[in-house]
Amino acid sequence: MSAVAVRARPRRNAAASIWAGVRYHVLTVYSALFFLYLLLPIAVVILFSFNHPTGKFNYTWQGFTWDNWRYWNGVPGLQSAITLSLEIAILASIVATVLGTLIALALVRYGFRGRGATNILIFLPLSTPEIVLGASLLTLFLNLNVVFGFWTILIAHIMFCISFAVVTVKARLVGFDRHLEEAAMDLGANEWVTFQRVTLPLIAPAILSALLLCFAISVDDFVVTYFNSGSSITFPLFVWGAARIGAPPQVNVIGTAIFTIATIAMVTNVLIQNRRARTAAAAF
Amino acid sequence: MSAVRDQSPAGAPPDAAAAAAIPDVRLVDVTKRFDDVVAVDSLSLEIPRGSFFALLGPSGCGKTTTLRMIGGFEEPTEGAIFLGDRPVTGLPPYRRDVNTVFQSYALFPHLNVRDNVAFGLRRKGVKGKDAVGPVKEMLHIVGLEGLEGRKPRQLSGGQQQRVALARALVNSPRVLLLDEPLGALDLKLRKQMQLELKAIQHDIEITFVHVTHDQEEAMTMADQIAVMNGGRIEQLGTPTELYETPNTAFVAGFLGVSNLIPGMVASEGTVQLRRGPLVHVSPEVIRGRSGDVAVGIRPEKIELGDGQQNVLSGRVVESAYVGVATQYIVETPCGRITVYVQNARAGSEAAPVGSALTLSWSPEATFVVDSTEEEPA
Ligand SMILES: Nc1ncnc2c1ncn2[C@@H]1O[C@H](COP(=O)(O)OP(=O)(O)O)[C@@H](O)[C@H]1O
Numbered sequence: 133m134s135a136v137a138v139r140a141r142p143r144r145n146a147a148a149s150i151w152a153g154v155r156y157h158v159l160t161v162y163s164a165l166f167f168l169y170l171l172l173p174i175a176v177v178i179l180f181s182f183n184h185p186t187g188k189f190n191y192t193w194q195g196f197t198w199d200n201w202r203y204w205n206g207v208p209g210l211q212s213a214i215t216l217s218l219e220i221a222i223l224a225s226i227v228a229t230v231l232g233t234l235i236a237l238a239l240v241r242y243g244f245r246g247r248g249a250t251n252i253l254i255f256l257p258l259s260t261p262e263i264v265l266g267a268s269l270l271t272l273f274l275n276l277n278v279v280f281g282f283w284t285i286l287i288a289h290i291m292f293c294i295s296f297a298v299v300t301v302k303a304r305l306v307g308f309d310r311h312l313e314e315a316a317m318d319l320g321a322n323e324w325v326t327f328q329r330v331t332l333p334l335i336a337p338a339i340l341s342a343l344l345l346c347f348a349i350s351v352d353d354f355v356v357t358y359f360n361s362g363s364s365i366t367f368p369l370f371v372w373g374a375a376r377i378g379a380p381p382q383v384n385v386i387g388t389a390i391f392t393i394a395t396i397a398m399v400t401n402v403l404i405q406n407r408r409a410r411t412a413a414a415a416f
Numbered sequence: 417m418s419a420v421r422d423q424s425p426a427g428a429p430p431d432a433a434a435a436a437a438i439p440d441v442r443l444v445d446v447t448k449r450f451d452d453v454v455a456v457d458s459l460s461l462e463i464p465r466g467s468f469f470a471l472l473g474p475s476g477c478g479k480t481t482t483l484r485m486i487g488g489f490e491e492p493t494e495g496a497i498f499l500g501d502r503p504v505t506g507l508p509p510y511r512r513d514v515n516t517v518f519q520s521y522a523l524f525p526h527l528n529v530r531d532n533v534a535f536g537l538r539r540k541g542v543k544g545k546d547a548v549g550p551v552k553e554m555l556h557i558v559g560l561e562g563l564e565g566r567k568p569r570q571l572s573g574g575q576q577q578r579v580a581l582a583r584a585l586v587n588s589p590r591v592l593l594l595d596e597p598l599g600a601l602d603l604k605l606r607k608q609m610q611l612e613l614k615a616i617q618h619d620i621e622i623t624f625v626h627v628t629h630d631q632e633e634a635m636t637m638a639d640q641i642a643v644m645n646g647g648r649i650e651q652l653g654t655p656t657e658l659y660e661t662p663n664t665a666f667v668a669g670f671l672g673v674s675n676l677i678p679g680m681v682a683s684e685g686t687v688q689l690r691r692g693p694l695v696h697v698s699p700e701v702i703r704g705r706s707g708d709v710a711v712g713i714r715p716e717k718i719e720l721g722d723g724q725q726n727v728l729s730g731r732v733v734e735s736a737y738v739g740v741a742t743q744y745i746v747e748t749p750c751g752r753i754t755v756y757v758q759n760a761r762a763g764s765e766a767a768p769v770g771s772a773l774t775l776s777w778s779p780e781a782t783f784v785v786d787s788t789e790e791e792p793a
């Protein structure tokens with residue numbers, strides 16, 4: 133009985149390993165196709181940042197050049213558009229993250245009148261079509277007789293970024309063990325020291341995520357910005373304007389740069405996480 | 417309240433005896449309501465200095481809430497709390513000289529063991545290297561040397577528990593509060609930690625208030641136990657007092673097994689069983705009761721045969737050999753009685769099911785509690 137079982141085992145193992153091999157390769161092929169689909173457009177963007185177009189249009193490959201990279205700001209209006217976008221994105225993400233963190237703390241920690249309503253209102257900008265958001269804000273600004281430009285863009289961006297910040301930080305706070313703060317107070321820390329020494333370090337990853345998310349959303353926002361920018365031009369508005377008359381290859385240069393920076397940041401993050409997980413495992 | 421063990425530290429002022437007489441924790445008519453739930457119901461309590469005090473009761477009886485009010489995490493709805501002679505009602509946790517070991521340990525996940533333990537000292541303004549000595553000593557006491565650099569998630573449950581203990585004790589609080597600190601440990605480790613905790617408490621002479629729902633744990637560790645039920649203290653006493661002379665059916669049932677037989681007080685030292693003979697009890701356990709009561713006897717205090725003053729006969733309906741003892745269920749006119757008979761002599765035959773047995777027990781082994789039956793409508 134046991135001999136049969138012993139003899140039977142290798143065959144089953146072989147079958148299993150073949151099946152595993154097939155599945156392994158199917159997955160590989162599938163993944164490769166999937167990534168091709170995802171990455172092909174990006175590859176084209178990168179490739180065409182080195183194109184040397186003869187006419188206005190950067191749609192057909194004409195020849196290789198470093199010039200677009202060397203003279204990345206050689207297109208009138210491009211540099212100022214990028215500067216404006218970065219300014220807005222940095223300010224909006226910081227303000228939205230600070231406010232969003234405070235709102236998240238209030239929503240998770242305190243029972244107050246209108247908490248349910250606030251919770252819903254926070255979600256509204258996430259679920260409302262951007263075009264509605266932009267148009268309504270335009271109406272509001274018009275009625276208030278506000279001068280359109282930097283400040284209206286900033287206010288608009290803060291508005292739709294806050295929701296993302298609240299949702300991100302709230303997710304972390306919901307899983308937060310309240311006993312940690314009680315323990316800090318038990319050990320002699322007052323409310324402020326407790327926040328500084330315990331709460332803040334523990335929600336810092338969420339705050340950082342919120343900051344990056346807000347930055348990413350702000351820097352490439354088009355719809356809401358378009359309604360509320362007046363005569364100011366952010367990078368997405370510039371690209372849109374340029375595309376109508378033929379986008380210069382410098383747009384691809386900026387796109388490639390952003391993609392590269394984002395990729396490096398992501399890979400670094402993953403490496404750090406892995407390292408941490410490994411040292412944690414090694415300590416046992 | 418029974419005598420306090422003399423644990424006033426050497427070199428204490430001359431009126432140390434007077435200081436020791438002031439209880440470390442005093443609750444006066446404390447009530448805590450959460451909306452319509454009364455978690456703690458006008459509870460008064462004095463915890464003597466240097467004692468190992470247990471709050472024992474079933475889940476939901478208000479133990480944690482009581483502890484959290486002492487620690488300052490909840491404010492009483494009514495009543496006052498004193499630590500020593502200082503009223504602390506309304507003070508935040510960081511202004512109270514108590515520390516807590518939380519059930520979930522609540523170790524700071526972003527700090528290593530050393531910084532976790534030093535957290536309280538740092539808040540007291542102990543700078544830099546000055547905290548190293550006390551932290552090292554405390555980690556030695558709890559047996560965690562060499563793990564200073566680890567993060568909490570790199571420790572086992574038992575080790576985390578020790579860090580939580582060290583983190584609280586390093587501040588030398590007046591009182592240490594422990595909320596089911598051993599609840600998350602496996603049985604073997606729990607038994608070991610019970611003894612260790614007891615030994616540590618004995619060495620450092622800090623008052624421990626230990627919350628648990630495990631009667632065995634409370635009996636093993638505590639000098640004094642307050643048995644809680646429904647937000648109130650049912651009975652307070654030493655483990656022996658609570659076991660030998662429980663005051664209520666709840667206490668009798670919560671601490672071990674007991675037989676309760678309905679009856680009526682007949683005289684100062686006798687109770688007439690409802691469907692049985694007159695039994696003799698010591699007058700103290702009646703405590704001035706009259707009318708309907710229940711007489712209680714622990715199963716191991718009952719002898720086979722009529723060697724004792726109180727006698728009851730019946731028939732064996734169940735008999736179980738459990739090694740150290742044989743457990744009988746005996747059907748008597750007063751209901752089913754559980755009896756444990758020690759198997760002291762080798763080869764003694766167990767009484768077979770269906771056989772007649774005579775049970776007897778001494779008046780000293782008998783206690784009396786309030787009637788367990790519903791008031792007749
Ligand atoms: N924050 C709270 N809000 C509402 N009810 C509570 C709260 N804390 C405790 N309770 C209630 O008070 C009662 C006592 O709880 P607790 O003190 O935790 O009991 P124990 O620790 O003895 O299990 C329970 O009925 C519980 O549901």
Ligand SMILES: [Mg+2]
Nearest residue numbers: 476479480481
């Ligand atoms: Mg509890």
